[in-house]
Amino acid sequence: MKRQHVLAVLGAVIAAAAAAPLLPSYPLTLLTQAVIIAILAMSLDLLLGYTGLSSLGHAAYFGVSAYAVGILATEHQAGFVVCAVAGVALAALTAALFGLLAIRAVGTYFLMITLALGMVVWGLAFRWVSMTKGDNGIAGIPRPELGLPWSLWAPLPFFYFALGGLLLAWALLAVLVRSPFGLTLKGVRESETRMRALGYNVWLHKYLAFVLAGTFAGFAGVFWAYYNGFVSPVDVQLVTSVETLLMVALGGPGTLAGPVLGAAVIVFLKNFVSVYTKRWLLILGAVYIGVILFAPKGIFGALRGRQR
Amino acid sequence: MTAEFWISQTFNGLSYGALLFLLASGLSLIFGVMRVVNLAHGSYFMLGGYVGLSVVWRTGSYTLALVCGALALALIGVGMQRLFLQRIPGQTLGQVLMTIGFALIFQDLALLIWGGDPYTIPVPEPLQGVITMGGLRFPRYRIFIIVVAIVVGALLWLALDRTRTGAVIRAAVDDAEMAGGVGIHVPRVSLAVFALGAALAALGGVIGGGFLGVYPGADFEVLPYAFVVVIVGGLGSLPGAVVGSMLVGLLDNFGKALFPELSYFTLFAPMALILALRPTGLFGRV
Numbered sequence: 048m049k050r051q052h053v054l055a056v057l058g059a060v061i062a063a064a065a066a067a068p069l070l071p072s073y074p075l076t077l078l079t080q081a082v083i084i085a086i087l088a089m090s091l092d093l094l095l096g097y098t099g100l101s102s103l104g105h106a107a108y109f110g111v112s113a114y115a116v117g118i119l120a121t122e123h124q125a126g127f128v129v130c131a132v133a134g135v136a137l138a139a140l141t142a143a144l145f146g147l148l149a150i151r152a153v154g155t156y157f158l159m160i161t162l163a164l165g166m167v168v169w170g171l172a173f174r175w176v177s178m179t180k181g182d183n184g185i186a187g188i189p190r191p192e193l194g195l196p197w198s199l200w201a202p203l204p205f206f207y208f209a210l211g212g213l214l215l216a217w218a219l220l221a222v223l224v225r226s227p228f229g230l231t232l233k234g235v236r237e238s239e240t241r242m243r244a245l246g247y248n249v250w251l252h253k254y255l256a257f258v259l260a261g262t263f264a265g266f267a268g269v270f271w272a273y274y275n276g277f278v279s280p281v282d283v284q285l286v287t288s289v290e291t292l293l294m295v296a297l298g299g300p301g302t303l304a305g306p307v308l309g310a311a312v313i314v315f316l317k318n319f320v321s322v323y324t325k326r327w328l329l330i331l332g333a334v335y336i337g338v339i340l341f342a343p344k345g346i347f348g349a350l351r352g353r354q355r
Numbered sequence: 356m357t358a359e360f361w362i363s364q365t366f367n368g369l370s371y372g373a374l375l376f377l378l379a380s381g382l383s384l385i386f387g388v389m390r391v392v393n394l395a396h397g398s399y400f401m402l403g404g405y406v407g408l409s410v411v412w413r414t415g416s417y418t419l420a421l422v423c424g425a426l427a428l429a430l431i432g433v434g435m436q437r438l439f440l441q442r443i444p445g446q447t448l449g450q451v452l453m454t455i456g457f458a459l460i461f462q463d464l465a466l467l468i469w470g471g472d473p474y475t476i477p478v479p480e481p482l483q484g485v486i487t488m489g490g491l492r493f494p495r496y497r498i499f500i501i502v503v504a505i506v507v508g509a510l511l512w513l514a515l516d517r518t519r520t521g522a523v524i525r526a527a528v529d530d531a532e533m534a535g536g537v538g539i540h541v542p543r544v545s546l547a548v549f550a551l552g553a554a555l556a557a558l559g560g561v562i563g564g565g566f567l568g569v570y571p572g573a574d575f576e577v578l579p580y581a582f583v584v585v586i587v588g589g590l591g592s593l594p595g596a597v598v599g600s601m602l603v604g605l606l607d608n609f610g611k612a613l614f615p616e617l618s619y620f621t622l623f624a625p626m627a628l629i630l631a632l633r634p635t636g637l638f639g640r641v
Contacts, residue, residue, distance in 0.1 A: 170619020335456025
């Protein structure tokens, strides 16, 4: 992705932030949703785009964190800091454990083992009723009290709160992917054998990328729990993981602005189409197939192809 | 925990494993030949059940339902492979996204055509009721499932191991490039295997419709099971599919009976462990 594209997406985010006070509440909630899901998509891109590992279970870390926030905030009335730290830490721990099992596998097997590990989390969310309330999910998660003059129960302050989260994650990830560590990840993506021959510990780099991606997904999960006020097995199911993959593929893997764009497109598409027709799954399915057939390099890739 | 509990739970587990075998053997073959991670495989199961249901409603024939369900899904499978998946060979991520796209479309179409109510496929008279043996009751339909799985398994084994076509398929599984090099038309083999895999899943769907029922969401409910079987057994391995489906059927059944809260965990955790220790599954080769 070219610099101008990155600037275009960043510009769109700033424009959205500036326009937010003028928006009615429904588009504003959608925008908030897009912002939070964008963090999730970016975190997956660290694996898919930068390290070349396609995970089919990324919703697990997102969901583990959202569940931690939900349970702590409702059953134990924990405050924001406790919930956020616990959510992110639990996501990081889960990723650290799952990474030990998954990183050995390559290609199709990596896809499958991450799918299976994601299903472990889904299974627990669905069946461990005494902890997760099963299919009913955890409802009534209160918005956090940060001691600010604005209540986060109102859509606009919460939007800026989530936007702050997105910009923080974006900045941290931008530093990360430009660091020597990030460059090594790109090297691993291009050729593992070459990096190994150069003396890099490939396993460790992949493992750390896996854990970091899980941690950032957990960061997104914290906002998601507060945004919805509700966590259920839907948040950790396979379709959620695959949808995140689609966002990254659509926006263009290996860029941070791409997943933000992809997340925004899919969130708005899903919600707008479902307003006009009950057949939105049909359309979403067609989008999956269309993206792969006609824009395998993402939106910007397709645009660039058109220009030539 | 009496002896009856163990015997009847083992029987239930084995019969569920038999159903899983029908579903997963096709997935394993498709995987083996094309390396396609087919997330629409559960949809074949569900759609097969729905087609079977409509056929039983129209004609009253259970046998015809089995045949039509399998044929209809073989056609759909061929269409998917021929028109779509063949265009993106070797792109694992692309295949994942494309097949999930199809799964979503199938889910919505099924909802559009058959509505959201759950149905059970009526089973012919001789398959109803139970057989009592030594004070234990065994539902006839579950025995029927086990018999069908054994017959299908034996036929598959004979076809793969004893015929020329089988040798061609095995060659394509082992090394598609070399198979192409010695004059095997691999795309045609892929197409045939895809049709067979989809038909087997649909057969499972019609049979499963007799006791699990046919309902929206069945597709994504059975899909993880099929994956677990294939992962545990090893990609493209028929003995692996047999052992894997029995193992998964038993694990799932005992997990649900003994630790209801952790039942999915008792299924997926051993699988994650097997994969971590033997990344290619019990019978798989690299």
